[in-house]
Amino acid sequence: MKKEISICWFRRDLRINDQSALFHALKGDFPVLPVFIFDTEILDKLQDKKDRRVAFIHSSLSQLQAEFINRGSGIYVIYGSVEDAFDKLTTEFAVKAVYTNHDYEPYAIKRDSSVEKMLSQKNIPFRTFKDQVVFEKSEIIKSDGTPYTVFTPYSRKWKGSLKEEDIQLLPSENHLFNLFKTKSFTIPSLNDLGFEDADFHFPEINISEKRISEYHEYRNLPSVEGTSMASVYLRFGTVSIRQLVKSALKWNEQWLNELIWREFFMMILYHFPYVVNGSFKKKYDQIKWRNNEDEFRKWCRGETGYPLVDAGMRQLNETGLMHNRVRMITAGFLCKHLLIDWRWGEAYFAHKLLDYDLSANNGNWQWAAGSGCDAAPYFRIFNPSAQTLKFDPKLSYIRKWIPGFRADYLIPVVDHEFARKRALEVYKQGVLE
Structure with missing residues (x-):
C-alpha cells in the first residue's frame, strides 16, 4: 500500500527556517516529503557546464539533506521535466497535497498552472504561499487599483502598509517532527545533471549589524567590502526576506530601500510581462x-x-x-x-x-x-x-x-x-x- 504523504516542493526557498510552504505543509494532516526538481526545461538552456548557480543550488540541497537526515527524513531530488517528476511522485506515493511558494516569472507561472491542472485531475490540492517577498502582485497598488510604475510612491506605500504580521517569522523549523520518515535519498551529482564542479568559493553573506548599519556610507565604493552579499542568497531563498526586512528596519533605511526595489521590479514583471x-x-x-x-x-x-x-x-x-x-x-x-x-x-x-x-x-x-x-x-x-x-x-x-x-x-x-x-x-x- 502506498504511503500517504504531502509534498513540499522546494524551488527558490532552499531553507528550513521561516519557509512558508514548509510551515503550512508541516502543520497539515500528513507527513511531509520535501522535493526538489532539477527542471530540464531550465537546465538544458544553460550553455556553461560549470554554471556556478547550479553548483550553488546543489550545495544548498546537500546542506538541506543533512538537516533532514538528522530528522530521519530526506529531500527527494529529481532530475527531469516537472511533469515527469510529478507522474513519478504520484505513482510512488499516495500524495494528499502539494505545497509550494509563489513564483512570479512568466515561465514559473505557466509551469505552476500546468502542475495545478495535472494534480487537480488526480484530486490533489495544489497549495501555494507568499514567501520570497513581503508584498506581492497587487498588494501595493495605487488608489485607482492600477500598479505603481514609479519607485518613490511605491516605496512610500510599501512602508506605510507594513504591519508586524507581514514580517512575522514562521517557525517551520519547530515542526520537523512531521517530516516523512524514510531512508535518505541520493542527490544526483553535478555530473548526473550534465554539469561539472564549478570549483568556486561563493561570497559569504554578511548581514551583521555593523555591515548593515554602515551600508549607506560604503555602498557606492566598489573598492570597499561594504555590501551584504545577500543578493545571491535571496535569489535562491537560502535566507528569509522577512528576516532581512526586520534587520533593515532596525539598522538602515537605505538598505531597506534596496529590498523594496527588488519587490518593485518583481511587481513590474508580474503586471507587465512584456518587459x-x-x-x-x-x-x-x-x-x-x-x-x-x-x-x-x-x-x-x-x-x-x-x-x-x-x-x-x-x-x-x-x-x-x-x-x-x-x-x-x-x-x-x-x-x-x-x-x-x-x-x-x-x-x-x-x-x-x-x-x-x-x-x-x-x-x-x-x-x-x-x-x-x-x-x-x-x-x-x-x-x-x-x-x-x-x-x-x-x-x-x-x-x-x-x-x-x-x-x-x-x-x-x-x-x-x-x-x-x-x-x-x-x-x-x-x-x-
Whole structure:
C-alpha cells in the first residue's frame, strides 16, 4: 500500500527556517516529503557546464539533506521535466497535497498552472504561499487599483502598509517532527545533471549589524567590502526576506530601500510581462541601435579602454559578481556610449551573474537604457572618468581587476564627448519623433 504523504516542493526557498510552504505543509494532516526538481526545461538552456548557480543550488540541497537526515527524513531530488517528476511522485506515493511558494516569472507561472491542472485531475490540492517577498502582485497598488510604475510612491506605500504580521517569522523549523520518515535519498551529482564542479568559493553573506548599519556610507565604493552579499542568497531563498526586512528596519533605511526595489521590479514583471522581450516604454523600441559586434565583444571582455567599465566586466567574468554602482556604469556605457541594445547586455549578465534574477536584471537594464519604468532619462549619460573620480579616486578597484594598470593600457573604443552627442541624437530620433 502506498504511503500517504504531502509534498513540499522546494524551488527558490532552499531553507528550513521561516519557509512558508514548509510551515503550512508541516502543520497539515500528513507527513511531509520535501522535493526538489532539477527542471530540464531550465537546465538544458544553460550553455556553461560549470554554471556556478547550479553548483550553488546543489550545495544548498546537500546542506538541506543533512538537516533532514538528522530528522530521519530526506529531500527527494529529481532530475527531469516537472511533469515527469510529478507522474513519478504520484505513482510512488499516495500524495494528499502539494505545497509550494509563489513564483512570479512568466515561465514559473505557466509551469505552476500546468502542475495545478495535472494534480487537480488526480484530486490533489495544489497549495501555494507568499514567501520570497513581503508584498506581492497587487498588494501595493495605487488608489485607482492600477500598479505603481514609479519607485518613490511605491516605496512610500510599501512602508506605510507594513504591519508586524507581514514580517512575522514562521517557525517551520519547530515542526520537523512531521517530516516523512524514510531512508535518505541520493542527490544526483553535478555530473548526473550534465554539469561539472564549478570549483568556486561563493561570497559569504554578511548581514551583521555593523555591515548593515554602515551600508549607506560604503555602498557606492566598489573598492570597499561594504555590501551584504545577500543578493545571491535571496535569489535562491537560502535566507528569509522577512528576516532581512526586520534587520533593515532596525539598522538602515537605505538598505531597506534596496529590498523594496527588488519587490518593485518583481511587481513590474508580474503586471507587465512584456518587459521580458520589449521596452517598458514601448516607444524606446524605435531606437536604432548600432549593435556593433566587435565593440560588444570588447565590452564583454573588459577591453573598452574605459578603466572602470573594464574593471567591472573583468570582475563579472571572473567572479559572477559586480558592484552595483559599477553595474549601472557598465550598462549605461553599453547602451549609450556604444548604442548597443540593452537586451544584449541583459542576456550577457543573465549568463554570468551569480545573483541573476529576471525581474531585477531586466528592471535595472531598462533603467540604464532609459526604456524602463522610473528609468534614468535618456539624456543622462554617465561620464566614466567622472564616475571614477567620484567612486574610485585612488583607482583601488581598477587596479585590483586590471593588473599592471596604466593610464594608456588600451585605446578607448570611443571618445566620450562624441559618444554622448551621438547617443542624444539617436535617442531623440527614436523617442521624440
